[in-house]
Amino acid sequence: xxxxxxxxxxxxxxxxxxEKTESKETVKSGSKLTKSLEENIKILEDKFKNDGTVIFRRxxxxxxxxxxxxxxxxxxxxxxxxxxxQIIEPIMEQDLTNLSLSFNLLExxxxxxxxxxxxxxxGDLEKILQxxxxxxxxxxxxxxxxxxxxxxxxxxxxxxx
Numbered sequence: 001x002x003x004x005x006x007x008x009x010x011x012x013x014x015x016x017x018x019e020k021t022e023s024k025e026t027v028k029s030g031s032k033l034t035k036s037l038e039e040n041i042k043i044l045e046d047k048f049k050n051d052g053t054v055i056f057r058r059x060x061x062x063x064x065x066x067x068x069x070x071x072x073x074x075x076x077x078x079x080x081x082x083x084x085x086q087i088i089e090p091i092m093e094q095d096l097t098n099l100s101l102s103f104n105l106l107e108x109x110x111x112x113x114x115x116x117x118x119x120x121x122x123g124d125l126e127k128i129l130q131x132x133x134x135x136x137x138x139x140x141x142x143x144x145x146x147x148x149x150x151x152x153x154x155x156x157x158x159x160x161x
Contacts, residue, residue: 033128033147034145037141040070041070044056044132047129053075054074054075059071071137073138074132074135077135078152079152079153082152099112106141106144116150119148121147122147135152135153136150136152
């Protein structure tokens with residue numbers, strides 16, 4: 001019963017953000033991420049403060065501890081195995097020290113580390129929120145004012161009663 005209530009709450013939030021209604025959850029047009037991972041997490045936590053299904057998973061690269069990362073997704077709308085295999089493990093396990101010398105670490109991670117087909121880069125807060133609500137995963141890294149939006153939809157099939 002409680003799981004069903006949580007799923008309904010998620011659907012209402014998707015509709016509310018998708019329709020751009022005038023509510024406390026509406027994002028100002030043109031709002032952007034900052035280069036601080038902690039500030040970006042705080043912004044997203046504030047937007048999803050009443051939704052217990054939104055998960056913030058922090059981690060870092062084992063070879064480059066300054067590469068602090070966070071993924072944001074909605075529980076029940078994503079495939080956990082896909083996220084672990086395609087996002088978390090490659091970033092935690094691959095040696096990013098050579099990539100960190102490049103101009104854009106996030107672009108290099110997108111092109112050289114993540115083994116996924118559908119990845120989009122965006123710094124627009126409204127687009128990031130919508131993507132999360134539609135079942136994608138947002139990947140944030142400290143020092144970058146854009147996020148990678150990774151296709152990760154995959155929810156359990158359940159009978160309709």
